[in-house]
Amino acid sequence: MYELVAPAPDGGVFLQRLGRAGYPTSDAEALDPTDLAVAIRGIEERDRPRWVWQRTTDWYPALLAAGVEVDRCHDLSLSAAILAHSAYTQDSGYTPGVPAAGAVDADHVLARVPPPPHQGTLFEHDAPAGPGPDVLASELRDQLGAVARSPQAKRLTLLLAAESAGSLIAAEIQHAGVPWDAAAHNALLTDRLGPRPTGFARPSLLEAKAGELRTLLGAPMLNPDSPQELMRALHRAGIEARSTRAWELRQYTHPAIAPLLEYKKMARLLSANGWAWLDAWVADGRFRPEYVVGGVVTGRWASRGGGAMQIPADVRSAARALPGHRLVVADASQLEPRVLAALAGDEAMAAASRDRDLYAGIAAAGFGGDRAQAKVALLGAIYGATTGESGRLMPQLTRLYPRAVALVEQAARDGERGRTVTTHLGRSTPPPSERWSASQRTTTAEEQRRADAIARDRGRFTRNFVVQGTAAEWAECWMADLRGRLRRLRAEGLTAELVYFLHDEVVVHAEEAAAEACATAVRDAARAAGRLLFPGAPVEFPLSVAVVESYDQAK
Template sequence: MYRLVASSADGGAVLQRLDAAGTPADSPEEVSAQDFATAVRRIETAERPRWAWLRTAETYPALLAAGADVGRCHDLSLCAAILRNSARVTDYTPLDGITTDGVPTAPGSLPPSAVSQLQGSLFEPGPPPGPSPGHLRAELAAQLAAVGRSPARARLALLLAAESAGSLIATEIQHAGVPWDTGVHDALLRERLGPRPSNGARPALLEAKAAELRALLNAPQLNPDSPQELMRALHRAGIDARTTRAWELREFTHPAIGPLLEYRKMARLLSANGWAWLDAWVSDGRFRPEYVVGGVVTGRWSSRGGGAMQIPGDVRSAARALPGHRLIVADASQLEPRVLAALAGDEPMAAAARGRDLYAGIAEAGFGGDRAQAKVALLGAIYGATTGESGRLMPQLTRLYPRAVRFVEQAARDGERGLTVSTHLGRSTPAPSERWVRSQRTASADEQRRADALARDRGRFTRNFVVQGTAAEWAECWMAELRVRLRRIAQRGLTAELVYFLHDEVMVHAEDAAVAECAKAVEEAAGAAGRLLFPGAPVEFPLSVAVVESYDQAK
């Protein structure tokens, strides 16, 4: 059963019960903005429906702020984006007004301090009303019918459910936030950079490093933050670098190189995670980034501020559990290679990874025990690095695991021909652009070389798409399964919060009494995700799990 949510003309909400096909099961109920959360709590308790709404990122934050969490939803915009491109769907086009970019339009990419000002009620006056209830009903019915007509209906249904669950999880993670000790963070900044400056000046230690660099380069007016000025100063000092990239600078022995690299490291800390970052993204002792579900074409999440997809090691010590609590940090070991083994049905590769490190198992099977070579060969197959060292090792990998290599090679050949490829559950690559198609219809030798290069680029993309996209599906199923288990623990009055996610890694914040149960839930959820996607497949998805006081202790 579904419960449709649409905005009403006066800023409230229209709620309506729908059957499994999206057909109205009773008359719509209109509630005011003030009563909306109360109505949701009442219906959630009585019916446990699957809520259907235009965008979770627009509707759910205010519900959470009002204490109304929900169990399931169907995000019409995210699902439309999947169905619009899926090669396993025919005769589906989103209705007018149903955007499929997957990017929330409100509250937007704002820091938590600004977001909180927008969450006083569900529908603030001002923005134009969204699609009507009838329009949303028709869109839901069209999506459900499209899935029902697909020969891959079961997988597509799982994909839409996982993506929608991901939208709930992303909102809940932002609402909960990573526990963040601003005192620890500030002390770290002071130690590395000096006291917090005023009026936008450089911190004292950073300015001292800049002065040292100016002296060594004999450039008293140098602004080391300007690439153009820096390049001119380097050349005047006899450092004939073509770029200011660290790997190239390290090739020179000039005494300024060390201080320059150190300056850039310090400047990067200031710009990426300095005091301005603390002010913008940490509130009430929590780091609250904004995730974008399906923000990458493969289905991976991205973020729209705060650097959620990469908390650098320099500041991880500030991600710290509250007193009487612990952080449970878990990441899936060698997720993408294991996904490839399951996708390809390559039992020898699955056996090489059973109960041990996958690369070590492959090395033992055919690379003379050299784990590094096994890793280079397998990642080369997945990411398309089939020249150089990877290319040299590819024949041996092919002899060992022909089905796995053939799977990614076929995806690459399909991409080179302009065909669409799909993940295990049915997310598909966009069709090649008209410009790409025109590039393949060439005549001259130079044009042909360019066309061949573009075709190979697309082949590398499609080769990785099927693996990375399926890994993203596994991760969403993992989190969805974990969410169910954590909600059961929390219903007993224990703190069990999913507070962070990064591709194949999750972080749970739990009180001491719930730590063991939460750690078990993380492990069980991973096993359940594997069975959901690949029932009966002999592939394991092991985790590395650490119970720590601060995030830096997990690595």
């Protein structure tokens, strides 16, 4: 059973009950936006429908601010983005009737969480604009029909459900926010950089480091934040670096190199997570990142602003549980290699993955126990680094795990030829770019060499697409299952909320009495996700789980 939420032309909202096939079973009910939260709460408690809307981001953040959670939804835009390209629907005739969410599409980034609504109202003004109930109901029917006609209907159904669940989770994570100790953050900035300056001045310790650089490079007017000025100063000092990248600078022994590297690290802290970041992203003791579900073409999430996809080590100690609470930090160990073993049905690699350290298992099987070599070989196969050391080790990896290597090699060859590759559940690569297509129309030897290089680039992308994309599917299924378990814990009166997600890692903020139950929940959810995607596969998806007071203690 579906319940459709759609904007009305007069700024109001329509609710309409739809049957399993997406056809209306009642007339659309017009509501004032201020009455929507109460109406949705009642329907959710009574019927537990699957809510249908054009974009979760249009409605759910404000519902959460009004204290209303929903169990399930169908996000039409996210689903359209999948179905429009999926090889599993290529013969269905499906064409999106609503704008499909795209990779890093700003329209589908969660809006800033609104403040608690006044007197229980949901929207102070009009509801979000967009297509009405007839258009959205028609789009739902088209999507359901495309899935039903697919030879992989079961997988597609799971993918759309997981992606839509991800849209709910993203809104809930942003609403909850990561507990953040602003005073601790300010203290570490002061310790590393000096007291907060006024205006655009550098903090005192950073300015002192800049002064040290000027002296050592003999450049009294140097602005070390200018790459052009810095390169000229380096060259005048006899440091013939071609860039200011840290790995290249470390090759030189000049006395300015160490302070320059330290300056770059300090400047990076100031620009990425300094006081401006603290002012913009932390409020009421919470860091609330803006997530983009499916923001990467493989299906991985992205973020806009705030650096949600990487909390640097320098500031992790500020991500701190509230008194009487703990952070439960869990990450999937070596997720992508384990996904490859399951995708390929490679029993030998699956056997190696039963060890907690998959690379050690592979090393013991055929690399003389050399874990480093095993890791280089396997990651080279997944990411396309098949020359150099990886290329040298590839024949041995192929002898050990022929099915796994064959899967990524076939994906690479398909990509080079402009073909589509598809994840386990049905997310496919977009068609080749115009640049790729134009490059393949060659007439000279030089054009052919360029065409071959462009083709290999696409092959490296498709090689990893099937693995990274399937890993993203596993992660969304993991979180969706975990979300249900945490909701059940809250129903028992315990405090437990999912507050952070990064590709293969989650953070739960829980009261101390619930922390171990949450740790069990994340492990059980990982096992459930593995069984759901790969039923019967002998591949394990172990987690590293830490119950800590601050995020840095888990790293």
